[in-house]
Amino acid sequence: MPLVERRWIVKPEQAGRADRVVAQMTQRSRAEVRGMFDHACVMLNDVRCLEPGQPLAAGDTLAVRFDPKTRYHEKPKPRTDGSFGVVFEDEHLIVVEKAAKVLTVPTERSRDKTLVDAVSRHLSRRGRPVRALVVHRLDRGVSGLLVMAKASVVAGRLQTEIRARRVEREYVAIVSGIVRPPEGTFDTILTTDDSLNRKSRRRDDDDDESGGGEPGQRAITHYRTQHVSKDATVVRVNLETGRRHQIRVHFADAGHPVLGDRRYRHDLSFHPWWVPGRLALHAARLAFTHPMTHEKLRFESPLPREFERFLQAKPPRRTRLT
Numbered sequence: 001m002p003l004v005e006r007r008w009i010v011k012p013e014q015a016g017r018a019d020r021v022v023a024q025m026t027q028r029s030r031a032e033v034r035g036m037f038d039h040a041c042v043m044l045n046d047v048r049c050l051e052p053g054q055p056l057a058a059g060d061t062l063a064v065r066f067d068p069k070t071r072y073h074e075k076p077k078p079r080t081d082g083s084f085g086v087v088f089e090d091e092h093l094i095v096v097e098k099a100a101k102v103l104t105v106p107t108e109r110s111r112d113k114t115l116v117d118a119v120s121r122h123l124s125r126r127g128r129p130v131r132a133l134v135v136h137r138l139d140r141g142v143s144g145l146l147v148m149a150k151a152s153v154v155a156g157r158l159q160t161e162i163r164a165r166r167v168e169r170e171y172v173a174i175v176s177g178i179v180r181p182p183e184g185t186f187d188t189i190l191t192t193d194d195s196l197n198r199k200s201r202r203r204d205d206d207d208d209e210s211g212g213g214e215p216g217q218r219a220i221t222h223y224r225t226q227h228v229s230k231d232a233t234v235v236r237v238n239l240e241t242g243r244r245h246q247i248r249v250h251f252a253d254a255g256h257p258v259l260g261d262r263r264y265r266h267d268l269s270f271h272p273w274w275v276p277g278r279l280a281l282h283a284a285r286l287a288f289t290h291p292m293t294h295e296k297l298r299f300e301s302p303l304p305r306e307f308e309r310f311l312q313a314k315p316p317r318r319t320r321l322t
Helices: 018-026 030-038 115-123 152-163 246-253 305-311
Strands: 004-009 042-044 047-049 061-066 084-089 093-098 143-149 168-176 183-192 198-202 217-229 232-239 281-289 296-300
Touching: 004 018, 018 030, 018 042, 018 061, 047 296, 084 115, 084 296, 093 115, 115 143, 143 152, 152 281, 168 246, 168 305, 183 246, 198 246, 217 246, 232 246
Parallel strands: 143 281
Antiparallel strands: 004 061, 042 047, 042 061, 084 093, 093 143, 168 232, 168 281, 183 198, 183 217, 217 232, 281 296
8 A cells, every 4th residue: 555645734723742743644643653753754844853742833844654554663762871862873873862961072080981982882782892983072061962973984974064064953051141132143262271161252354263273263153042031041052163162151251151050150150940960051953964865854852851940930959968
């Protein structure tokens, strides 16, 4: 029997999770709908959609292509050690969701329990050693989406795409104070001092954009305000360049440090409603063209529990000392 394809233009009253609209379109159970996402049956605006919780906006085009006689089962989620979750994996690369407080790669001060080691163990679970290759990084206190390669040629192509600014990376941050204007762009030069702290200065026309030491690295950060509450601002941040500590430095330099940041403007980064021990920064969206199959991939990560509690005006749980 041929495959059935259904297309749907999302109406304003249907804006929300993609799986709910797919359930309406197909009259399948919630479990089967999740299986359809796992088996690449769903396209959002002509891009494969892998996340049932992908948010939809009015005017989006949702397409479902499926066999009406097939029961689509969810694929089992691989077990991990808690430092990450697998979002997508094929023979070439893996997209993971990093937990906060986990180092991406070893440093001189800490070489244990890094994300690259944990993902490498996961990739080697079938017996053949595989080393995960880092394409880009997230700071220790940052959670969210990250792609790693399984071969050097894949890593090289992904890094080329990042340098060419063809990889979409969107973050959600909660920053101190009320950000004005509500949307804008930081375009500065980042330099590094002897303590490895990053500093921002205004960009001159003759500044070198290539980086690699003085005069520094050009850093471009776009932001827009999503919500204002409790003397803090929730912003959506898009990176045009991906420099170390870029988001943290730009907002701290503007007087609005990321909540929980002990390195940049610690005097302003404390908030009584924010849980201590992590940054209020989450890599929420990652989109790129697959370097080998040339398929357009887009991934969304839901807000962590700490963010939800903050937005719902619930104070963080405190650990009782004994």
